[in-house]
Each structure stands twice: as structure tokens, then as C-alpha cells.
Amino acid sequence: MSASRSSSAPRQASAPRQASATGTPPVVLSVAGTDSGGAAGTAADLTTFAALGVHGACVVTAVTAQDTTAVHAVHPVPPAVVAAQVDAVLGDLPLAAVKTGMLGSPVVVALVAELLAGSPSRPLVVDPVLVATSGAVLGDGAVVAAYVASLLPVATVVTPNVDEARALLGRAPDDRTPARDLAGELALLGAAVLLTGGPDPRHDEHARCCTDWLALPGAEPRALRHPRVATRNDHGSGCTYASALAAHLAQGEGLASAADRAAAYTAHQLVRSAPWRLGRGRGPVAHVHPHPAGEPA
Ligand SMILES: Nc1ncnc2c1ncn2[C@@H]1O[C@H](COP(=O)(O)OP(=O)(O)O)[C@@H](O)[C@H]1O
Numbered sequence: 445m446s447a448s449r450s451s452s453a454p455r456q457a458s459a460p461r462q463a464s465a466t467g468t469p470p471v472v473l474s475v476a477g478t479d480s481g482g483a484a485g486t487a488a489d490l491t492t493f494a495a496l497g498v499h500g501a502c503v504v505t506a507v508t509a510q511d512t513t514a515v516h517a518v519h520p521v522p523p524a525v526v527a528a529q530v531d532a533v534l535g536d537l538p539l540a541a542v543k544t545g546m547l548g549s550p551v552v553v554a555l556v557a558e559l560l561a562g563s564p565s566r567p568l569v570v571d572p573v574l575v576a577t578s579g580a581v582l583g584d585g586a587v588v589a590a591y592v593a594s595l596l597p598v599a600t601v602v603t604p605n606v607d608e609a610r611a612l613l614g615r616a617p618d619d620r621t622p623a624r625d626l627a628g629e630l631a632l633l634g635a636a637v638l639l640t641g642g643p644d645p646r647h648d649e650h651a652r653c654c655t656d657w658l659a660l661p662g663a664e665p666r667a668l669r670h671p672r673v674a675t676r677n678d679h680g681s682g683c684t685y686a687s688a689l690a691a692h693l694a695q696g697e698g699l700a701s702a703a704d705r706a707a708a709y710t711a712h713q714l715v716r717s718a719p720w721r722l723g724r725g726r727g728p729v730a731h732v733h734p735h736p737a738g739e740p741a
């Protein structure tokens with residue numbers, strides 16, 4: 445399908461780290477699935493990029509029929525078409541960072557690892573999407589194995605929640621290893637880890653803060669704490685967080701500072717959508733921004 449796949453060195457112009465004198469923004473690529481409800485996946489990624497001042501390119505890996513209650517159907521994009529989208533972007537746009545979300549199949553995970561490996565000049569943020577907020581499985585055991593074998597070793601940072609961290613480490617869903625230790629163990633698989641600790645409504649309805657864990661290979665995991673927003677409208681928060689992280693890394697920030705800013709952005713958008721009544725299930729994290737004339741009353 446593509447000429448560039450015969451070479452392991454992707455074609456790419458050098459990427460500007462900051463907006464240039466012409467106002468040209470850094471470019472960040474989202475590789476993700478679509479969510480017809482507009483909360484998660486490509487919609488979350490592109491709106492977050494736009495809000496944070498980077499140009500978003502998008503490679504679509506799967507089309508989901510999804511709303512706030514459930515994922516009703518998944519239509520995977522053929523791997524050759526995923527590769528063609530990546531080639532089109534790599535051949536024309538200088539990428540300052542890449543963020544992956546739902547990849548859906550082991551073939552696509554391996555393809556992304558081959559074509560979009562992270563580097564100091566082009567960080568790769570991997571959000572290992574395996575289960576939706578609504579409970580639907582978006583990545584099975586073969587996808588988990590492909591993440592561990594090919595994508596985590598070439599990622600800059602991986603952003604699992606606790607359930608995804610357990611799956612990547614081969615632990616049972618009810619394993620009780622503390623999040624801090626899961627983060628430390630995951631960091632031994634090759635990438636830095638930001639284990640997101642959004643409150644689990646099954647156990648933590650009244651928690652007053654959220655703890656994300658930053659783990660680097662060979663270092664003690666570090667807690668990044670921020671206030672919890674009381675809301676049921678959190679569909680898409682993981683995609684928003686990982687995209688904000690990629691946008692800040694693309695603008696040259698260090699990992700810890702980019703993580704703090706990504707959490708602050710996500711929390712801000714959770715505050716905005718907290719009072720909304722959209723859909724019958726877990727509503728979307730806000731992807732809107734105030735009108736220049738001010739927020740509507
Ligand atoms: N209710 C909340 N209040 C504040 N921050 C939250 C809340 N829920 C999630 N977050 C934050 O959003 C980011 C994404 O985490 P999470 O929701 O756990 O991802 P996922 O959607 O993959 O489960 C993390 O920084 C997490 O701490």
C-alpha cells in the first residue's frame with residue numbers, strides 16, 4: 445500500500461516546537477477511533493488539540509456506533525487504510541508529537557509501533573484504550589499482548605487507568621496491587637508511565653482528590669494529586685488528558701509539567717460539563733469553550 449513502509453525511517457520534515465513567526469502551530473497526530481456521541485476518541489483529541497493551540501491531524505483506526513450509554517457497534521478500518529493515512533500525514537506534515545487512543549487490533553498496534561515510534565523530537569503518547577467508560581471492550585487479549593511486545597517499548601509515555609494497567613501487567617481484574625506499584629512495574633516495560641487515577645465510582649464516590657502516578661524506569665513513582673470534580677459527565681476524560689499531554693509535550697514542555705497541565709485542563713473541562721444533561725448515561729467531558737462574549741447564563 446505504501447512506499448514509505450519499506451523503510452524503517454519515516455519520511456518527515458523537522459517539526460517546529462513553538463508557533464513560528466508566521467503563527468504556524470506545532471502539529472500533533474491523533475491515531476484513534478471515532479465516537480459517534482462526540483465524547484471520546486477522535487472528537488476529544490481534535491477539540492483538545494485546538495483548545496491548546498496545536499494543529500490536529502487524525503488517523504482513524506475504527507468507527508464506533510457509540511453514545512453515552514454503550515458502544516453499539518465497532519467497524520475496524522482495514523490496516524492498509526490506517527497505514528495509508530499515516531503515510532499521507534508523515535509525507536506532508538512535520539509532526540511535533542503523536543497520541544494514540546483506540547487501536548483495536550494487534551496488527552494496527554504493530555503498525556503504529558513500526559511507523560510512529562517515539563523520539564526526543566517527536567514524543568509518542570500511548571493511551572492504551574482497552575475498555576470504554578460504559579464497559580465495552582475496545583481491545584482484547586491479543587491487543588494487550590501487542591501493546592506489551594511492540595508499542596510500549598517505543599512509546600515515550602503510556603497513560604493507562606488502573607484497569608488498563610492491570611491488563612497490561614497480566615493481572616486479574618480484581619488484583620489489589622496499589623496503583624503506585626502498578627505504575628512502577630509498568631515503567632519497566634519501556635516507557636514512562638502516567639497511571640491515571642480518576643475516582644472509581646464503584647469504590648470512591650466521595651473521594652476529594654484524584655491521584656495520578658508518574659513512574660520512570662528505575663525511579664520511585666511520584667504522586668500527582670489534584671482536586672476531584674464531582675460529576676457523572678466524564679466520558680472522554682482519558683482521551684482528553686492524553687491529548688492535552690501530547691499537546692504540551694509538542695510545545696516543548698517536560699513530562700511532569702505537561703502532566704500537571706493536562707490534568708488541570710481535563711479537570712477544568714469536567715467542571716464545565718458537570719451540570720450538563722446530555723444523554724442517558726455518563727455524559728461527555730466538555731469540548732466547548734467560552735464564547736468570546738462570555739459563557740451563556
Ligand atoms: N472526577 C474527576 N475529577 C478530576 N479529575 C478527574 C476526574 N476523573 C478523571 N480525572 C482525571 O482525568 C484524567 C484522565 O483519567 P481517567 O478518567 O482515569 O482516564 P480513563 O478515561 O482512561 O479512565 C486523569 O488526570 C484523572 O485524574
Ligand SMILES: Cc1ncc(COP(=O)(O)O)c(N)n1
Nearest residue numbers: 477478484485576577679680
Ligand atoms: C473511540 C473511543 N476511544 C476511546 C474511548 C475511551 O474513552 P472513555 O474511557 O472515556 O470511554 C471510547 N469510549 N471510544
